[in-house]
Amino acid sequence: MRRLSEYRTFERLEVRQMLSAQPLPAAVSFADDETDVAPSEIAEKSDLHPFHARTTALVATLSDVNNNDLAGSIEYSSRTHAGITVTTLTINGRGLYPDDPDVALTVNGLEVVELASDHAGHINVTLSSDPAGDQLPLPANFPQLAAGDDVALYTAAGTLARGRVPLSRLSATVTDPNNPDFNATVSYSFVTVDGQMRQRFSLRISGAPPNVTLDVLVFQRGLTTVTTDARGNAMVDLSTRRDTLPADFPYILAAGEHIIIGTAEGVLMAPDSLANDFGTDQ
Numbered sequence: 001m002r003r004l005s006e007y008r009t010f011e012r013l014e015v016r017q018m019l020s021a022q023p024l025p026a027a028v029s030f031a032d033d034e035t036d037v038a039p040s041e042i043a044e045k046s047d048l049h050p051f052h053a054r055t056t057a058l059v060a061t062l063s064d065v066n067n068n069d070l071a072g073s074i075e076y077s078s079r080t081h082a083g084i085t086v087t088t089l090t091i092n093g094r095g096l097y098p099d100d101p102d103v104a105l106t107v108n109g110l111e112v113v114e115l116a117s118d119h120a121g122h123i124n125v126t127l128s129s130d131p132a133g134d135q136l137p138l139p140a141n142f143p144q145l146a147a148g149d150d151v152a153l154y155t156a157a158g159t160l161a162r163g164r165v166p167l168s169r170l171s172a173t174v175t176d177p178n179n180p181d182f183n184a185t186v187s188y189s190f191v192t193v194d195g196q197m198r199q200r201f202s203l204r205i206s207g208a209p210p211n212v213t214l215d216v217l218v219f220q221r222g223l224t225t226v227t228t229d230a231r232g233n234a235m236v237d238l239s240t241r242r243d244t245l246p247a248d249f250p251y252i253l254a255a256g257e258h259i260i261i262g263t264a265e266g267v268l269m270a271p272d273s274l275a276n277d278f279g280t281d282q
Helices: 014-020 024-035 039-044
Strands: 054-063 071-081 084-094 103-107 110-115 123-128 150-153 156-159 167-176 179-193 196-206 213-218 221-227 234-239 258-261 264-267
Touching: 054 150, 071 156, 110 123, 167 258, 179 264, 196 221, 221 234
Parallel strands: none
Antiparallel strands: 054 071, 054 156, 071 084, 084 123, 103 110, 103 150, 150 156, 167 179, 167 264, 179 196, 196 234, 213 221, 213 258, 258 264
16 A cells, blocks of 8 residues: 655755854854954954855965065955945055055056055055945946956056955964074964954064073064073063054065064064855855
8 A cells, every 4th residue: 555655844054054064163263363353353344155145255465575664465256136226345465655545456467546644655555436434435337356456556566366255374483503402483373353453473482592582583674672581481472452563563564574682583474274264155
């Protein structure tokens, strides 16, 4: 005798499965560890419901191999929801000419917007097609950007890649040819959250002379001092969030910059394992 089909209900797992496959948790964990940024701040910038909106997020780090003082970052976001598109562009730069009203941002060699640097040669600005607060209006004819576009401020250049927030991590091993026991590790990270730069600089020293005070310099400018203990060890942890960074801390550090601790020296480098893609176009 043929059995009647039983009525069954199934739990809908599609959305949960998609969320569990998102790469965001790894990015949130990394940012929280390296930059003192609360995970919720990064999560708020992410589009966890791709059915409701379409978001393109691109980031680039700008640098000039011939000028370590010149560096920056670009964050581009275009979000369409209910037929309305809002585009934002966050630009950070340092090492520019002071009080320059004609700093050009170029995309693939073409100028797309002009900005003004401050008295220290810095730029920290967010432009938006729907500006709010201290945001500036985005030019009406601003082009739609895409991954692979080349962007530049002066001669500091980079390539846009897909990502959630512009997040960078650099590290250096500092050694002293005059003291083989000396070893220092330097870690630096920055992240931009809603146009605001957050930085963290940490330093750990071992094998130094005991009870001495050493100057820490970045591209020949004094950053801070560190005093070793009776064993020749020392540790420094400075961050924007804890308000422990010196007032004259360099605006953005970039790969290739030299770190000098007393008579020891090292070079900041980007770890090979650092991925620049923290998300996908949705």
